[in-house]
Amino acid sequence: MTKQEHIVNTALTLFYTKGLHAVGINEILAESNVAKKTLYNHFASKDELICACLAKRDTQFNSWFEEICNKPLAIEVAISLFTGLKLWFANQVPKLGHFNGCFFINAAAEYPNAQHPIAKQCMQHKQTILDIILTALLATPELKNNKVKALEIAHTLLTLKEGLICQARVMRNQSLVMPSITLLKHITQS
Amino acid sequence: MTKQEHIVNTALTLFYTKGLHAVGINEILAESNVAKKTLYNHFASKDELICACLAKRDTQFNSWFEEICNKPLAIEVAISLFTGLKLWFANQVPKLGHFNGCFFINAAAEYPNAQHPIAKQCMQHKQTILDIILTALLATPELKNNKVKALEIAHTLLTLKEGLICQARVMRNQSLVMPSITLLKHITQS
DNA sequence: ATGTGTGTAGACAAGTCGGTCTACTTTTAA
């Protein structure tokens, strides 16, 4: 593992756990046992380091997300999506780390200016997630010839996903109810 | 308007627009034309001021939310909820100010420690919102004798609401699709 | 009129922030 990767790994954990503004450069240095000069050799600024962390999390998260969406039938995509989320919320997905909400929603909350590179990267991530769901749905026999309906279902599933993540984060898993399979059937069949 | 209310109003706008960590005491003082001593006469710390802002937003938001949930039939509650959100996202609800996502989700993102007073207040807000939806549903003839189903529907509507708010915030209203009325019918009837 | 709020203006303390820079050491490759 290169120094650069090591810094990003440490920084990502801290940023995701405590928030972007709450973690200072010095804390990252202390935690990763790296000299300040080394960090600034690899990243021009804190913002650039944050962007690298977002990129890393994007890769990490999407690979897991593609896995759980990869099911042959539309209803199975939906069910797998929500059982996967449930596992994540219960900290049973090691590669995603200790659950602390959506890193990109959290990051966007700290950088409200939509033109900021960090905000843009968060937008991009959400678009990618939608694409992953849509691709999975379009690969099913039920929906491969109905792009309009597939897109509509993808949007609904995405909305439920984001809603569940926020509730799991803010409510700390209390008062969290997953969509029933009956509901998912309605969504994927109607 | 008392000095205290004036300070909270100014602080709330700044906090909601720019984020909690991003806004300093001095910026609030400059914007509100108030002396530092005056602020610290009314609030013991920045955290306490933030809590006062959360409380103010809670009152403000809930009064609007109760209005839009106050419909005689379950399906109307659902439809009214999402048309209301759409108006909010489009900045057409003056009393809620310029849309910038859910203040409580944003705040919780900046204070990940669940024991922190700010995090607790965010949790409380979400519980209240669930109660408002549930109360509205239990007042309808379809659901007044079915508390279990009413609670299930309330949770689903809440999840969709949170998901839409996050998407509207992160994606800046791009790629945002409201639940279809057909879907809402399924949810409120099944 | 005389004290008691409550307000203003802003200096100040003590610490943190991101970021630069120097001096020195280790690793690596020609």
Next chain:
DNA sequence: TTAAAAGTAGACCGACTTGTCTACACACAT
């Protein structure tokens, strides 16, 4: 072997942070 590259440790800079405190002004009730 030697020179360049990449690392360490940490002093330092200026700006900013929350919060305290002094000195003063005005309003109002006794």
